[in-house]
Amino acid sequence: MVILLFIATAFFGSSLGRYLIRPVRGIFFPGLNLPHPNALEALYLSLLAGLRGSITIGGIAAAIKLMKYWYIKEQRNLQLQKENAASQLQLLKAQVHPHFLFNTLNNIYSYTQETAPFAAGLITKLSDLLRYVLYEGNASRVLLTKELAMIRDYISLEQVRYGNKLDLDIQFPQHVDKLSVAPLLLLPLVENCFKHGTSHMIDQPWISIHLNVDSSVLHLKLLNGKVEKKQMNGTSGIGILNVQKRLELLYPAKHTITIADDGEVFIVNLKLVLEPIAETGSEVLEKAKPAHA
Numbered sequence: 001m002v003i004l005l006f007i008a009t010a011f012f013g014s015s016l017g018r019y020l021i022r023p024v025r026g027i028f029f030p031g032l033n034l035p036h037p038n039a040l041e042a043l044y045l046s047l048l049a050g051l052r053g054s055i056t057i058g059g060i061a062a063a064i065k066l067m068k069y070w071y072i073k074e075q076r077n078l079q080l081q082k083e084n085a086a087s088q089l090q091l092l093k094a095q096v097h098p099h100f101l102f103n104t105l106n107n108i109y110s111y112t113q114e115t116a117p118f119a120a121g122l123i124t125k126l127s128d129l130l131r132y133v134l135y136e137g138n139a140s141r142v143l144l145t146k147e148l149a150m151i152r153d154y155i156s157l158e159q160v161r162y163g164n165k166l167d168l169d170i171q172f173p174q175h176v177d178k179l180s181v182a183p184l185l186l187l188p189l190v191e192n193c194f195k196h197g198t199s200h201m202i203d204q205p206w207i208s209i210h211l212n213v214d215s216s217v218l219h220l221k222l223l224n225g226k227v228e229k230k231q232m233n234g235t236s237g238i239g240i241l242n243v244q245k246r247l248e249l250l251y252p253a254k255h256t257i258t259i260a261d262d263g264e265v266f267i268v269n270l271k272l273v274l275e276p277i278a279e280t281g282s283e284v285l286e287k288a289k290p291a292h293a
Helices: 002-028 039-094 098-115 117-136 144-165 187-197 238-250 279-285
Strands: 167-171 179-181 206-214 217-225 255-261 265-273
Touching: 098 117, 117 144, 144 167, 144 179, 144 187, 144 206, 187 206, 187 217, 187 238, 187 265, 238 255
Parallel strands: 167 206
Antiparallel strands: 206 217, 217 265, 255 265
16 A cells, blocks of 8 residues: 555656646746756656655554544543443442342331331331432432432431430421432432541530522531541541532532531531423433332
8 A cells, every 4th residue: 555655646746746846837937947857867756756745645644543543442441441330330239139138128127017116117218228229329310309318318327326415407398399419419428427427536426417409409508526637537538529529520510519627517518500300301210119029
């Protein structure tokens, strides 16, 4: 292919110089007397021109081929990353078979319903929470009411754990419009409150979580007491950092989040513009739950 390009460029270079460039040069520069090269010199010059043209064309072709190869490789790498992430998620789910897990929880619920109704209620909340994480967590959007119900279940389970030791102030709206939200987006913020606000090193642990929805804008304010920074370990803030990354990816220019740490109080303020649920997409958001065994 390169040889053919070389010969073609040499031929056209010679013809171009003889029949176009020299006559035009004679028109604009009539007094310029250029010697006519003999056949051997003309061939030599044409070969040089062909070599230069072939190198130029070959370089451009090689550059295009390299760019195409790089693009295909990048696309393949992105696809492999997506497949790897999906495989890891499926592996995590497969570690405990969901069907067996829910059947076991339902059996325990049936056993405790008469002997310990309070414990039976907790099992129901835990089952609903796990079902939401496993079956709704992969959706791009879910009903806001589902996300809030999951958070209420989580808070109820934490309340049982700490009892009267924890001063808890929770304010959630009774009703919200049909809005959608990315699943499991708000839970890490609530988890962070309980992780650091219930430390045994705090004399009087307390948590405040206020959430309201104004039109399509969600406002969430979380406050919790905390120990001094020098007493905290290095794992704090990972959940909030992940939330910030998800917000940047899923809600660019549609959110504001501020974090304040004054030493004894940790404050998170989130403002998030939500999207209404389209009627045609309700079947995607209202994913069918597996039936209780």
